[in-house]
Amino acid sequence: MSSHCRNSLAAMAALALLAGCDRENSDARGKPFGETIPSTSPDTVFPGGQKQVPLDPRLAAYGRNAFAIAQGQQLFGAMNCVGCHSHGGGGMGPALMDAEWRYGGRIDQIAQSISEGRPNGMPAWRGKLTDQQIWQLAAYVQSLSGQAPKDAVGSRAEELSNTPPQTQTKREPVLPSDSAQQ
């Protein structure tokens, strides 16, 4: 076996292992790294050709963590997010399983939307939920549009069937609201 082959196989195996760790880690203790939800701009277009601040990989790992997504799913029901957003299809509030993200669809942007609230009715949850709970909600909301890896999501909840199985959710692109068609 050539060294190139060997190295790629080793890399794939390492990735598989790491992916497993990301997915299965269920440390429920305390706060994650960092105390606050970092301020990020909801925009994707910046003056002068600047790029969006890259996402901290530990935060990205949150979006791959099965425990976080499951907790987020429970909080989504418990905190009555379904009252406005239904189970992702929207109603009074915008749909969360489509491609349009008015305030940004990256996990830190979603967390910021939840934490700070948004105009026209999205309440601010900072101080009502801990930061870790908000991250878990953000991870779950991300999974509604298929952004989470399929091995980290639960297929359905133990309730009346209201969405196609989450493990079959098509991955939507993350587009700002001006370029998504209504």
Added chain:
Amino acid sequence: MKAPAKRKPRKSERVMRDGPDLTGGELEARLEATWSRPKGVIGWLASVDHKEIGRRYIITALAFLAMAGLLALHMRLQLMLPDNDVMTPAEFNEAFTMHGTTMMFLFAVPVMQGVQIYLTPIMVGTRAMAFPRLTAFSYYMYLFGGLFLWAAHYLHFGPDNGWFNYVTLSGPQYGVGKKSDAWAQTITFTEVAALAVAVTLVATILKQRAPGMTLARMPIFVWATLVTSLMVIFSMPAIALVSGLLLSDRLVGTQFFNPAEHGDPLLYQHLFWFFGHPEVYIIFLPATGFVSEIVATFSRRTIFGYPIVVLSLVGTGILAFGLWVHHMFATGLPRVGYSFYTAASMSVSIPTGLQIFCWIATIWEGRPRLQVPMLYVIGFIITFVIGGLSGVMIAAVPLDLQVHDTYFIVAHFHYVLIGGAVFPLLGAITYWFPKSTGRMMSEAWGKIGFWIIFLGFQLAFFPMHIAGLMGMPRRVYTYPAGMGLELPNMLSTIGSFVVGFAVALFVANMVLSFWRGLPAGPDPWDAPSLEWATSSPPAWYNFAHIPAVESRTPLWDSKDDFPVVQGLRVDDRELLMTTVISASPDIREPSATPSIWPFVSAVAVAVSFIGSIFSPWALVVGMIPVAIALTAWFWPKLPGPYAEPQIT
């Protein structure tokens, strides 16, 4: 079919049969050439020899026993003191799940099947199993399933919801990550392996017995194997189904166990325990087979009440399918239904009670020799009966409702599993070790080991009855101080370490005796059954001549010159098939040669199964290598130039 007449036939291609003109050393050399397998790694992987596969099963199962045993010792350290912190709750939950899953699926059933694979052909007087390549495939499936489970454990997605992994906790919402999927797929591997072995054993026992070995002359162990294998065939599909339904719920969002969509968590329990209860008899009945064989040999007389023992085995096997709801007495099903299962659960102890009478009667009528295998039988009776009687207690609903899911149950099932299956297994290993290796295990160390494990077991598990009655539930990673649970738990911890030491001693005895034990002849124990007519260890071909049998105890009737069958081919693998009931010779049947394709098929199936817990597409895509491997496996062997004439 006409043979092509062009080539001059080579000496090795001439049809050769054993007979008056081909006996003795030359016969054995030719049989050896036909029945041995190629050397090297490929030859090792391609082996279809039942003795090799049986040994592999046993050694692999003992390795899993050790791993699960270490988990148990770790758990006992955690439970030694109240509010202890040797293990985190997550670690403890994984530990008891892995302990139970490994012991039940990777040790208990495979070790019994391994001994059955090893012994059945030499006990019934044939050279191979009915489906040798299927048996090889089943070993690899078992091995890969076990390796997969433990790899999942080390990669942090090993199961942690108990060995029965109930929904709703293991369902898609509360069973987070891939842990329950790893459990369910391990089940898939082990059930395929167990089913394959069961099918092979039934076919071998019914069709390949030595001429004259009617059903009424079969050794009791072979009867136990037959009943057990039929039980496997009828019960394993239930757990295949339930693990499949669970995987389906978790992977693609079906609603089998979702009450909001007219599913039912109790469906899981019914299907699981429909398998789960026969499973424990699948583990126990072969052990009673061991006991019958050992008691007969070491009492120096045939078993008393052979028809009673056989009918008890069959009766237990049938009744075992009607008891499963006794695992669900607390679930709120209609009470009148429970009464039926109480009666059924009580009645299943009648056949076992009959067997115990027959064993004790055999000992009474005979002149017992208290060597190590017999000591384990005595330990079995003393220990198992306690477990059986605590089982009679919990068959009663009012009693079960108090002690269900407490340490009383833990005590009960360890008494029946260790007392009822492990003690006979250790006796059986000691008994058949000389046959398999040609050396005796150390009698002195065997006796010491027996006493240590027997006494250590009582110390470890008897206090658990008390702990359960005093309110300690199962599967708790700790308990509060001041409830009186400290003393039983401390005693259990000490006892468990004594048991662990004894098991290590037994394994050390096995290993050292393998290298330096006293050499053993073909029949060191003066036993009656056919396997003791082979050499120790048996040759590749088992018997130089297929024996013919005239009684239940062929070797006690005519030790040195019992009748044999002649006329089987020695240049090619051929078996003699006999009729099902009276075992008169029926047809000759070719037997499969070594092949790497069972191994390759198992690899392909394993990749497909493991991939399917991450994506359903793995089943579809994975079927292509499986199809290729199976095609290569079943590719028909072209008949040689001097094939047997076909009878049309």
Added chain:
Amino acid sequence: MMRRGLCAGVVSAPCLAGCTGIQTTLGGAGADDTSFIRLFATFLVVCLIMYVLVVGGLAAALANRKVLTVESGAHHESSPWLRSALIGWTVLVAIGLTGLTVASFFVDRSAAARAKHPQFHVKVIANQWWWDVIYMTPDVSQIVHTANELHLPVGVEAEVQLQSNDVIHSFWVPNLAGKQDLIPGRTTDIQLLPTKVGLYRGQCAEFCGIQHANMALVVTVESKVDFLRWLAQQRRPAFAPATPLELAGYRYVTSRECSSCHNIAGTPASGQIGPDLTHLASRRTIAAGTMPMSPGNLYGWVADPQSQKPGNKMPTIGLASNDLHAVVAYLERLK
């Protein structure tokens, strides 16, 4: 008297301590548990007799040194009396088992007959990893909501309706009765008839996740008068804060993270996810039996629940120390 005699005579010494514990099947504080003890003693006596017969038979067989005329052999003939002994043994086992089955059936039926006329109703809803206890009344304003504790009047048949919000749990108060599972999507029930005043402990008896071991329930059996007094006190809304520190705590609890999950009757905190806190300080334990109620334990729990009961659903908020003092002061007010 007879029960005590049976208890002492039949069960072993370590178990005598078990007869008097707060979570033991041998406590005999409920009608069902008393029948359990009697039935268990019956079974134990019968099983001991059978065991002595089997082991005695084995010992006799080993001691019986028959002189064989031939060293080894088939020896097909066996003593003629063994056949009769076999039949006798089978009959004995069958009679014994039938008797035990019938005894079990009668105990079961009498428990069912006793349970036909419950005199009051409680609903218990199990969650991961706490018990939601609701005393039902026809008048909705009189419903009492508490958590992880059950008060029962002695001598009164109570029917406890059992439901689960998430996974399968099992309700088990060994001193009073056997257990009953709480299964999502179903309602099961259990009847309790406490016969002795006292304090007992129940525990979840079906593995329900990471903190299954810490899902206990405190059961107080008291006289009818005491029970009604307790019930009336539970019906009152929460006590108002009395000191500035308690007021600061009240403000935090009713406007910040606590109110998202917890309900305190008579305050803006009306979360339905976690245990009702209206009369928290009157309870004997914190977090479903994880630790006894005390100011120090309350501090520890509120400051970092994840270190006390790792994996449970209450997050560690990371309160600043003055907030922590205020919150705990207010919670202690909630008697």
